[in-house]
Amino acid sequence: MASAKIKKGDNVVVLSGKDKGAVGTVLQVMPKDGKVLVDGVNIATRHRKPTQANPQGGIDRRPAPMAIAKIAVADPKDGKPTRVRFEERDGSKVRVAARSGETIDG
Template sequence: MPKVHVKKGDTVVIISGEDKGKKGKVLKVIPSEGKILVEGINLVTKHKRPSGQNQQAGIVHEEAPIYSSKALIYCNNCGKGVRYGKKILDDGKKVRYCKACGENLD
C-alpha cells in the first residue's frame, strides 16, 4: 500500500499538471490508490440523474482524485509548497516541520 504524505485538512500546492500552481484544502485521502481529493482542483464534468429528494440533476462539476505526488504541503510562513520533516518536541508530541524555514506545519 503506497504511503501518502498529506493528511485530510492540509493545504497543498499542485506542482504539475493542468492545475499547476493552484492551492487547495485536502478533502479526502485514498491511501490504497495513493491519491488525494483537493478542493477546487482537477474539476471534471459529470452528467447526473436525480437520486433521493435533494439531489439536483443535470451537468455537475466536481473534484476528481489526483496522485499525491503532484502535491506539496503549503507553508504559510514561506508562502509556497515545501517538503517537510518530522520531529519530536520536548513534551513528546510528534510534529511535521517545514524543511525550508523550520516552522511547525501541524
C-alpha cells in the same frame, strides 16, 4: 508503508498538470491508491439525468482524485511548496516544513 506526510485539512500546492500552481485544501487522502482529493482542483464534470432524488438533473462538478506525487504541502510561512519532515518537539512527534522549519498544523 511510510508515515503519512499529507493529511486531510492540509493546505497544498499543485506541482504539475493542468492546475499547476493552484492552492487548495485536502478533502480526502486515499493512501492505498496513492491519491488525494483537493478542494477546487482537478474538477471533473458529469452530466446527471433527473432522478427522484435530484429531479432537476444537470451538470455536476466535483473534484476528482489526483496523484499524491503531484502535490506538496504549502509552507505555513509563505505558501510555497515544501517537503515535510518529522521532529520531536516538547516530547511529541510533529510535522515540520523543511523550507522554513515551522510546524505544520494538522
